[in-house]
Structure formats: structure tokens, C-alpha cells
Amino acid sequence: MKELLAAAAVLTRAGVVRPVGPVRLARIAAQTRRWGASPATLVGVSAVRWPDRVAIVDDGGELTYRELSERADALATHLADRYEVRPNQGVAVMCRNSRAVVEGILAAGRIGADVLMVNTELPAAQLGAILARQEPAVVLHDDDLTGRLAEAGPDLPALSLWEDGPVDLPPASTPLPRVRRPGQLVLLTSGTTGAPKGVPRTPEPLSLLGMAASAVHRLGLRTGSTMLVSPPAFHGMGLATLLLGLAMGDTVVLQRRFDAEQALAAIQRHQVTDLVAVPAMLQRLSALPGLAGRTGSLRAVLSGAAPLSPSVASAFMDVVGDVLHDGYGSSEIGIVTFATPADLRAAPGTVGRPALGASVLVLDEAGQRVPTGTVGQVFVSSPMTFDGYTGGGSKDVRHGHLASGDLGHLDARGRLFIDGRADDMIVSGGENVFPQPVEDALLGHPAIADAAVVGVPDEDFGQRLRAYVVTRDGYDEDAVRAHLRDRLARYELPRDIVVVADLPRNATGKVVKSRLTEVTR
DSSP, X not given: OHHHHHXXXXXXXXXXXXXXXXXXXXXXXHHHHHHXXXXXXXXXXXXXXXXXXXXXXXXXXXXXXXXHHHHXXXXXXXXXXXXXXXXXXXXXXXXXXXXXXXXXXXXXXHHTOEEEEOOTTOOHHHHHHHHHHHOOSEEEEEGGGHHHHHHHOOOOOEEEEXXXXXXXXXXXXXXXXXXXXXXXXXXXXXXXTSSOOEEEXXXXXXXXXXXXXXXXXXXXXXXXXXXXXXXXXXXXXXXXXXXXXXXXXXXXXXXXSOOHHHHHHHHHHHTOOEEEEOHHHHHHHHTSTTTGGGOTTOOEXXXXXXXXXXXXXXXXXXXXXXXXXXXXXXXXTEEEEEXXXXXXXXSTTEEEEEOTTOEEXXXXXXXXXXXXXXXXXXXXXXXTXXXXXXXXXXXXXXXXXXXXXXXXXXXXXXXXXXXXXXXXXXXXXXXXXXXXXXXXXXXXXXXXEEEEXXXXXXXXXXXXXXXXXXXXXXXXXXHHHHHHHTTSOGGGSOSEEEEOSOOOBOTTSXXXXXXGGGOOO
């Protein structure tokens, strides 16, 4: 109860929670009864409170909250009548960032259907396997993905919501029946360490309060702001911040594909106050000339979904200002910690302290807490922790906390540091080496634009470190090796440094290390 009151106080100060008149209060109550605890209700409430405020700006133009709600009603009616979608059936949403992805989520919620958020970059074979396993009643998609859907099979009903612009449907003529049980939101894991798995969640408003309040408080968010959400909505971070912005009555700017120059132009044109991005996007923004003069409207920038290198963080803040925050979490655990700009300056590499209602334990193999500063397995507890994968199975649980799959440590102030994925640890000559510190050291050299480190077989040491680097002008391997010797232990030094044109990354900015051997200059 104490945490709920604290969250409510934070949201009240930000203007999210505010008294409304009796007529609007009655309409809000009616919508809550109609759709239950779902994104449809969150945005429906915003449409009652701020009907004429611009909700979305995308490649198709502007859309008010009233118009967004009306379009969601029209799509929901179409899905129920034309595709016979019923409560508890599945609706797959395979759309890039635009009004289409929002309308798909809202329409499914207004029917009570489950929503499967599908990665728009999945190859046909993986896409086919996921759709066959999840068996949605219909796939909502962008028109340019029609061919991949056909190649993927199975032969599922599909509806394009974006064909060189938003697709318009006839207005809803009759209201849909009341939703008895809200549908689930099913996210897919990133697939960087194996086939993507379904992570189902039943939306619970109270479970979102801590994350929302922590984000609002630590980032200084205010209702009615303008938020650019750059990570794809099929990823947990993109989806969570998109829904948070709409629940706060923000104007949310969406671009179907990330391009650094276009994103910067949107920041300037729409006077964006809050930016959500992954580290690779921040790197590309930092490389643009005139960045400082075009980002004066930014009050808060949230990074996440992939490790934020200290050099990338400091380079961005040195130009834009101390507005950068970092969030840590995953599809299975939600957002668990936030690092403020002060944290990133004082403790480079930290992912910060737990959000309201979340906690972190760092344990040894026996499940006991390790001393401060000692690396161990990271376990987390959060109101957003999932209950298990759609195909069965879960993760290890210790002391009521779920295994994150990461190794990390805590400092004396309770700040969490992630040293690497447990699966990524390299054992070279009997020494345990984590790629992240080596990658951070490489990125600290001015001639290195991007870097990834993996272990490869070695006859003498079992494994040795190999670094793949994207270079800038002035690259000299001897100078880079000297730079590393000043910053790393002998056993952490990469034996091989391979120069490549680019690193293979997925849509959320994570390096797909299994594909590094395919990369050539």
C-alpha cells in the first residue's frame, strides 16, 4: 500500500492523475467496465480526457486521441465481423512504428483478444514457426510484408493496415459486447541466444504503477509532452514507453524506420521533449553534425534494450547535456532499474537502482548473496515478471526472484552493473572474461566506432578473445592495442582484432554474435 500511495503521488504531481468532472468521470468508468485492464482502456481514458489533443504523429500525419479511438473501434468491428475474431483468440500485430501498430493493439483489446507482437525483421522460416505455434486468428501487417508472410506460411487470414499510408476502414456501426476477460499481450524474446520465445502478460494496471511512477519521477516526465519512441513497438521497451506516452496524454512521434538524420529532424520540427532510443541509435545521432543546436527541446532521453557503453553515454551527454537515462530489463522481467544522468556520470557503466516495487539480488551458484563489488548471477523481482513462456518452461527462481540470465555486481550505493550474459562468458586459460568491459574499452578509443567481442576456440587456452571492430579515420591497430593494455588485464586482451564494415544487429540494436563470423569488410 505504501508503494501504491507513493506511485499515485508521483503521477499526480506529473499531471497524469487529476480530478475530472462528473460527466467525464462517468465516461471513464464506463470504458473501464467495457474493456477491463487493457491498453484499450488506457488510451480510451486519454481520449475522454484529451479528445482533441494530438495523440500520434507518424508518416501519415497527425491523429488526435478522439480519431485514434474511433479508428480502433472501426478496426475492432471489422475484425469481429469480417474475420470473426472472438475474445481469447489471438491477433498477431506485425507492423512497424506507426498508428497501425497502436490501432492493432487497441482493436484487439476492445474485443478481448490476445495480442502477439511480431518482430517485423523475422526471416520467413522463423516467422512461420512462430505463427504455427501461436495460431493467431488474423495477422495485421504492413503491406510490404505481404510477400514474407506468404513465404512463411501457414495460410492465415491477414489484413494490411499500411499501404503507402494508413488504411481507412468504415466507421464502427454497432458497439462490441463488453469484454469479460482482458486478453494477454505476448512479446517475443530477442532471439539473440536462440529461437524467439513467447512471453505472455495479462495487463494489470497496478503492476505497471511502479514502473510508470519511477520513469515519470526519475526522467521528470510530464503529461502533454512530446515523445519520440524510436525502438520498435514489438520490443518490450518500445511497447512500454509507447503505451506510457499515450496513457499520459502525450503526443507520440513514430517513424516506421529509424534514420538518424530523420529522427533529428523530427526532434527539431516537433520540439520533442522526451526521446526513447537504443544505444546504437544514440551512437548514430552523436555522429551527426550540429547535434547540440538541434536538440535544445530535449528534457529526457531514455536508453535501453542493449548495453549502454560509458563512452557512448558520455559522448552523448557532453553534446546534448545531462538528460540521458538508462533502463535495464527484459521481455521476461519488464523494466527493473533506471540510471539517472548523475548515476551515469558518477558510476560509468551502471544501469542504476531498482524501480519502485522492484528489487535485485546478486547471488552465487549456491543461491547466497555475494559481497558488494563481487560478480554473481542477477536475480530480479518485479510486478511485471512473467509467469512462463507460451510453449512451457520458465527461468530459475531464488528467494522469490527470477534469474535474469545476466551476471553483474552491486556497488556500495546499491547501483547495479551488468558484466555480461552468463552465456557470453569466455573462459580463456582458466580465467573468466566478460565481453562487455572489453567492448567498452575498445569503444573508448576515438578510432573505434563500434565493437563486439566473442570467444573462439584455441588449442592452447581453450578459448581466446576475438574483437570485431568498425573503425573511423586514423585507425591504427598498434595504437588500439596499446590503449587496451592500459585499461585491461592481460587475459582480457583480444588476441585477434578483425576490422569489419558493420556489425550485425537486430531491430532493437543488439549485436547478433552468432552472425559475426559471416561479416566481412
